[in-house]
Amino acid sequence: MTRRRDEQPQQDAAAEQFIARLVAHYTPTPLTPTRRVVLDEALWARLQRPRRMKLVPALATVAVGIVVAWLTFPGLFTPMSREGEPRVSVVEAPGNVQWEYELIYPHEFTGAAERDDSPILPDDYRVIAQVFLDG
Amino acid sequence: MEETAVREPPVAEMDLEQRFRLFVGSHREQARRLAWRLVGGDDAAAEDVTQEAFFKAYRALDRFREEASLATWFYQIVVRQAHSYCRWRTVRQTWSAFWSGRTPDAAAPAAGDPLLRRRIANALAQLSRSQKDAFVLVHLEGFSVREAAALMEKPEGTVKSHLHRALQTLRRELADLAEDTGGSAT
Numbered sequence: 001m002t003r004r005r006d007e008q009p010q011q012d013a014a015a016e017q018f019i020a021r022l023v024a025h026y027t028p029t030p031l032t033p034t035r036r037v038v039l040d041e042a043l044w045a046r047l048q049r050p051r052r053m054k055l056v057p058a059l060a061t062v063a064v065g066i067v068v069a070w071l072t073f074p075g076l077f078t079p080m081s082r083e084g085e086p087r088v089s090v091v092e093a094p095g096n097v098q099w100e101y102e103l104i105y106p107h108e109f110t111g112a113a114e115r116d117d118s119p120i121l122p123d124d125y126r127v128i129a130q131v132f133l134d135g
Numbered sequence: 136m137e138e139t140a141v142r143e144p145p146v147a148e149m150d151l152e153q154r155f156r157l158f159v160g161s162h163r164e165q166a167r168r169l170a171w172r173l174v175g176g177d178d179a180a181a182e183d184v185t186q187e188a189f190f191k192a193y194r195a196l197d198r199f200r201e202e203a204s205l206a207t208w209f210y211q212i213v214v215r216q217a218h219s220y221c222r223w224r225t226v227r228q229t230w231s232a233f234w235s236g237r238t239p240d241a242a243a244p245a246a247g248d249p250l251l252r253r254r255i256a257n258a259l260a261q262l263s264r265s266q267k268d269a270f271v272l273v274h275l276e277g278f279s280v281r282e283a284a285a286l287m288e289k290p291e292g293t294v295k296s297h298l299h300r301a302l303q304t305l306r307r308e309l310a311d312l313a314e315d316t317g318g319s320a321t
Binding site for chain 2: 009011014015018019021022023025026027028029030031036039040042043044046047
């Protein structure tokens with residue numbers, strides 16, 4: 001980056017003088033050797049720092065953002081079915097329900113008349129008796 | 136006689152870090168001077184801009200395509216960084232003025248005639264960004280018009296036009312300096 005006069009725009013003498021005066025008056029004081037060393041050391045210390053460290057604040061910000069969004073708009077994080085209704089997970093298979101129903105009320109399927117043993121046996125024992133004695 | 140002085144390896148044998156150290160050493164002063172002139176004569180700001188430009192250049196070295204010279208590419212980063220600094224300074228000054236009700240002083244003191252330096256900085260601030268860049272790069276820093284055009288990513292004719300208008304404005308704003316042949320205008 002050196003000045004090449006043939007590539008510089010041609011100015012009249014007054015303009016050249018004006019520019020020279022600007023250059024003379026609008027120039028910083030040069031760096032002292034001590035200051036230069038300080039700046040070099042600061043620059044190299046910064047360059048040696050692992051690049052990953054720079055990502056830590058960004059990742060932390062993203063994590064905080066997700067938590068805030070989760071707390072503010074919990075609906076955003078609920079999986080939705082195609083019709084727009086929240087998905088309901090099935091805890092029991094329908095077959096199991098039917099099987100338990102038949103176990104508790106066997107007379108409805110066998111046609112046997114229900115016996116009234118309530119004064120003698122508690123409810124739990126009455127069901128067991130129905131299964132093992134009547135069946 | 137045994138040679139005791141430690142010689143630096145040839146540039147071709149240097150690794151990236153050594154070459155970049157060499158580059159920093161040879162361009163620090165000019166980069167700082169360019170930044171100083173673009174940010175309006177502020178020493179601390181010029182140092183910040185230069186450090187940031189070196190840092191960004193080093194981090195982006197793998198993306199350097201050699202479409203321009205390394206120096207042109209680097210000075211492009213310096214100019215952009217100076218613009219970025221000036222933008223944020225404007226924001227900071229606006230906020231500061233809003234809260235405190237007064238406009239803070241932007242330029243820092245330096246050697247020489249501080250009043251004249253301030254006047255030149257203010258006159259440069261009157262120019263458009265492109266005019267200021269062109270004037271500082273070509274007339275104050277000594278880049279050729281072609282180099283400045285490459286750096287500013289503008290055609291040479293546009294840069295020449297910016298230079299002409301910038302010179303006209305500055306001669307008008309600093310008329311006493313333009314007319315005074317003694318060089319002691321204030």
